[in-house]
Amino acid sequence: MKLEHxxxxxxxQHVSSSSAPQxxxxxxxxxxxxxxxxxxxxxxxxxxxxxxxxxxxxSASGNLSQxxxxxxxxxxxxxxxxxxxxxxxxxxxxxxxxxxxxxxxxVFSSTxxxxxxxxxxxxxxxxxxxxxxxxxSAKASPSLFTEATxxxxxxxxxxxxHFVPNPSVPSIAWTASQVEQYLDYVLANP
Numbered sequence: 001m002k003l004e005h006x007x008x009x010x011x012x013q014h015v016s017s018s019s020a021p022q023x024x025x026x027x028x029x030x031x032x033x034x035x036x037x038x039x040x041x042x043x044x045x046x047x048x049x050x051x052x053x054x055x056x057x058x059s060a061s062g063n064l065s066q067x068x069x070x071x072x073x074x075x076x077x078x079x080x081x082x083x084x085x086x087x088x089x090x091x092x093x094x095x096x097x098x099x100x101x102x103x104x105x106x107v108f109s110s111t112x113x114x115x116x117x118x119x120x121x122x123x124x125x126x127x128x129x130x131x132x133x134x135x136x137s138a139k140a141s142p143s144l145f146t147e148a149t150x151x152x153x154x155x156x157x158x159x160x161x162h163f164v165p166n167p168s169v170p171s172i173a174w175t176a177s178q179v180e181q182y183l184d185y186v187l188a189n190p
Contacts, residue, residue, distance in 0.1 A: 076137035078187035109155040130183040
């Protein structure tokens with residue numbers, strides 16, 4: 001289909017008043033076609049972008065899956081990072097991450113009396129290690145959620161099986177497995 005026309009053809013011809021609407025429509029269509037390449041040149045943002053979601057956005061649609069096949073990026077420091085950190089810093093002079101100053105039960109609702117370091121490196125379950133990694137990462141840089149949110153994930157989601165990630169939508173609550181699924185989504189090397 002050849003869409004090239006001279007500008008003369010787009011201008012209304014001197015015709016009777018009954019054919020004037022046809023000429024106007026013709027000019028409108030040609031103007032629209034002239035703008036089509038501009039519209040086609042615009043780039044769209046992919047619907048499945050790979051930015052990590054905060055807890056409230058992760059479940060806003062009830063969708064607890066990853067964004068397509070692209071993982072969350074950048075991820076928070078995961079279990080391996082914090083285990084390596086603990087090994088490299090056996091007794092740091094400035095303990096900002098509370099590896100040795102706090103017990104697991106001091107931070108999270110639990111009867112575990114082992115230090116954060118011991119639970120992270122030796123005695124903890126995989127889920128306990130993930131929540132510690134999330135808590136330490138949030139303390140270091142609260143980009144996705146705060147340390148208080150990490151504590152709530154454990155206390156409400158793991159212990160009580162009812163974590164509400166978005167208080168303005170209390171009807172959406174996560175179970176322990178959904179909290180773990182989110183941690184797997186946001187933590188590097190879970």
